[in-house]
Amino acid sequence: MARVRMRDVAEHAGVSVRTVSNVVSGYRHVSPQTRARVQRSLDELGYKMDYLARGLRSGRTGFVALAVPFLAEPYFAELAQAVIKAAARRGITVLVESTAGDHEAERRILEGGLTNVADGVLFSAITVPAADVTATAPDFPLVMLGEHDVGDRFPRVGIDNVAAARTVVEHLVAQGCRRVVALGRNGSENGSQRAEGYRQALSAAGVRRVNWLVEPVEDWNRAQGYEAVSRLLEGSGPLPDAIFAFNDALAVGALRALDASGVRVPDEIAVAGIDDVPESAYTHPPLTSIAPDLDAIAERALTLLDEQGRVSDGQDTAPRSARREATPFRLVVRESSLRPPPAP
Amino acid sequence: MARVRMRDVAEHAGVSVRTVSNVVSGYRHVSPQTRARVQRSLDELGYKMDYLARGLRSGRTGFVALAVPFLAEPYFAELAQAVIKAAARRGITVLVESTAGDHEAERRILEGGLTNVADGVLFSAITVPAADVTATAPDFPLVMLGEHDVGDRFPRVGIDNVAAARTVVEHLVAQGCRRVVALGRNGSENGSQRAEGYRQALSAAGVRRVNWLVEPVEDWNRAQGYEAVSRLLEGSGPLPDAIFAFNDALAVGALRALDASGVRVPDEIAVAGIDDVPESAYTHPPLTSIAPDLDAIAERALTLLDEQGRVSDGQDTAPRSARREATPFRLVVRESSLRPPPAP
DNA sequence: GTGATCGTTTGCATCGATGCAAGGTCGCGA
DNA sequence: TCGCGACCTTGCATCGATGCAAACGATCAC
Structure with missing residues (x-):
């Protein structure tokens, strides 16, 4: 049972190949009878489109590449799932690439390693500096996902990190916390944004500067969260009354460290994260x-890709403006940060 | 800056297109000088292979499709990561498809929805019955991943579920547990295998049948684990002294339910999972x-795909034997199952 | 009746690379 | 010097679909 091509269908239905193509692609001007006959042949022979051939000829493949640092990190797995779902609604297939947080791998993405195959790229970068992206100046549709801002040339979709961090810390402060430790690193783009939100919230609440502390971690995963908090607990300084983790993975590690040391959460230390x-x-x-x-992020990102695609096809005059799409987020309050009201 | 084709490189280097192709593909009989000159042109012009065109002509695309039920489930995310890593080592790109546990979606995979694009398919199915796979009889390289056994026609790679479950339950019994509840469903293929291992271990340990109990759950996720254990705790029967969850997601849900009810783990109830x-x-x-x-699974699966590819290309006489590859696993003992030795 | 118009169908070239097999060059043994 | 094989390079057809524009027939207005 070899592959069925349009030619085979055409012969079977007694029409030209082009007509079969017209039927398949839903071209308007095909008579009902012809359409029906061709459709019957299509079904009967079990025709399946060869996407490679179509992609070669038409320049559009129906693929979108999604590049994330670590697919196994829950946040990115969720994101990928959301993108796949949103893409499926548009009849698009997703090509998942994992850069492993490797600088070289990220560069390769920008240099168009996937250009021919994918109609566009959704890129969730962590190592590539913004300057690199603008310098490399990819000439294919590209949308940056999440935190990493790359300046004007390409749109970015994600939450407002400053606002998100501020919201969490405001909540902690409202719970009566004063000495709030931030767990993260403000070296990276999004790290410094979350640190900024942290500072804004504390400063607005009139918390004395001496109580501010950003505990640095290299990678935002459970292990590093665990280690950082263990360090903190072993240290000689006064214990914090709250931990704001720059993401949930860090928070999970923090909770484990606190649990292992017998520190009660939230009674002694409140904890909150992001994601x-x-x-x-x-x-x-x-x-x-x-x-x-995440659904909104995925949806918006695909839409922006589409628009870039059309822009580069049609009127290239419209400047690709940098749209920084801030998607909505909400604070989900659970036990880890719920402190009893202070004694009256 | 339009796309650079082989033709452009050929003109630039003053050779034929075919020679450029020979250089790119590493054909032996190319003189060093020619190779060097072409290589220089390649670099200078920044040539990038059009994988679509090559795929169309050669029939091989360099893509492998991976279909999993839920990419966001940690186990599958980890698996996907492992596959992507292993594929990268072979210069293969992975196409991730998420079936959402949908029966129709799984059928579509088997019917070759990805055949043209992918050289082979790694399929982690949960709903499609083995009979369907053999009935549909896909005519493309296919390797089943994980638990689902589909009979003789296609190889399967994964751990031995019976042995894995037996190992866990043996461990629980060795910790002194007698009334071990299994959390899962023995309807599915791998569910019944894990249930079988559970029974074997208890029976071998001489645990009385009255103490056996399989608490059924629909999907193996955290929420269902939580609900099932909540039901259990609310019930009137005697509490178990251990819970064997068919996977870790269920166990995580179980732990939460126990924690919420103030049941101490492992003192009152020990817990263990798989994954x-x-x-x-x-x-x-x-x-x-x-x-x-997982690395072994990914590695082996890709190798088996390769072999199938060669078989169907070359001597098709060799029967595709059903190799059920049992990859290694190990028991990781942590606190949740460590009970104090019984009083002397 | 005739030309214009619309709707429908078709043929041919083409996307960018590789399979195939032939053509050319060179060196070497007879 | 000729023939032969080894090595290198090339031209042409081809993979399966779509872009383009022409051809065809029927309908319609004049």
Whole structure:
């Protein structure tokens, strides 16, 4: 049973190949009878489009590449799932690439390693500096996902990190926390944004500067969260009364370290994170977090890709403006940050 | 800056297109000088292979499709990551498809929805019955991943589920547990295998049948684990002294339910799962589990795909034998199942 | 009746690379 | 010197679909 081509269908239906193509692609001017006959042949022979051939000829493949640092990190897995779902609604297939947080791998993406195959690229970068993106100046549709801002040339979709961080910390402060430690690193683009939100919230609440502390971590995963908090607990300084983790993975590690040391959460230390990954509802205690609307992010990102595609096809005159799309998020309050009201 | 084709490179280097192709593909009989000159042109013009065109002509695309039910489930995310890594080592790109556990979606995979684009398919199915796979009889390289066994026609790669379950339950029994509840469903293929291992271990340990109990759950995720254990705790029967969850997601849900009800783990109830997903090292308390060797699975699966590819190209006489590859696993013991030795 | 118009169908060239097999060059043994 | 094989290079057809524009027939207005 060899592959069925349009030619085979055409012969079977007694029409030209072009007509079969017209039927398949839903071209308007095909008589009902012809359409019906061709359709019957299509079904009977079990025709399946060769996407490669179509892609070669038409220049559009129906693929979109999604590049994330670590597919196994829950946040990115969720994001990927959302993108795949949104893409499926548009009849688009997703090509998932994992850069492993490797600088070289990220550069390769920008240099168009996937250009021929994918109609566009959704790129969630962590190492590539903004300057590199603008310098490389990719000539294919590209949308940056999440936190990493790359300046004017390409749109970015994600939550407003400053606002998100501020929201969490405001909540912690409202719970009576004063000495709030930030767990993260303000070296990266999004790290410094979250640090900024942290500072804004504390400063606005009139918390004395001496109580501010950003505990640096290299990677935002569970292990580093665990280590950082262990360090903190072993240290000689006064203990914080709250931990604001730059993401939930760090918070999960933090919770484990606190649990292992017998520190009660939230009574002694409140904890909150950002991302609201699924496991955050199952931690001990359940974790307060910021829930981004991943479906909205995926949806918007694909739309922006589409628009870029049309722009570069048609009127190239319209300047690709840098749209920084801030998608909605909400604060999800769970036990980890719920402190009893202070004694009256 | 339009796309650079082989033709452009050929003109630039003063050779034929075919020679450029020979250089790119590493054909032996190319003189060093020619190769060097062409190579220089390649670099200078920044040539990038058009994978679509090559795929169309040669029939091989360099893509492998990976179909999983839920990419956002940690186990599958880890698996996908492992496959992507292993594929990258072979210069293969992975196309990730998410079936959402939908029966129709799984059927579509088997009917070759990706055949043209991918050289082969790695399929982690959960709903499609084995009979369907053999009935549909896909005519493309296919390797089943994980638990689902589909009979003789296609190889399957994964751990031995019976042995894995037996190992966990043996461990629980060795910790002194007698009334071990299994959390899962023995309707599915791999469910019944894990149930079988559970029975074997209890029976071999001489545990009385009255103490056996399989608590059914629809989907193997955190929420259902939580609900099932909540039901269990609300019930009137005697409490178990251990819970064996068919996977870690269920175990995580179970731990949360126990925590919420104030049941101490492992003192009152020991808990263990299968998969050893990353979060299992961070639960409260850390979860005992079975760690499959995902890298080995990915590696082996790709090798088997390769072999099928060659078989169907060359001598098709060799019968595609059903190799059920049992990859190694190990028991990872953590606090959740460590009970104090019984009083002397 | 005739030309214009619309709707429908078709043929041919083409996307960019590789399979195939022939053509050319060179060196070497007879 | 000729013939032969080894090595290198090339031209042409081709993979399967779509872009383009022409051809065809029927309908319609004049």
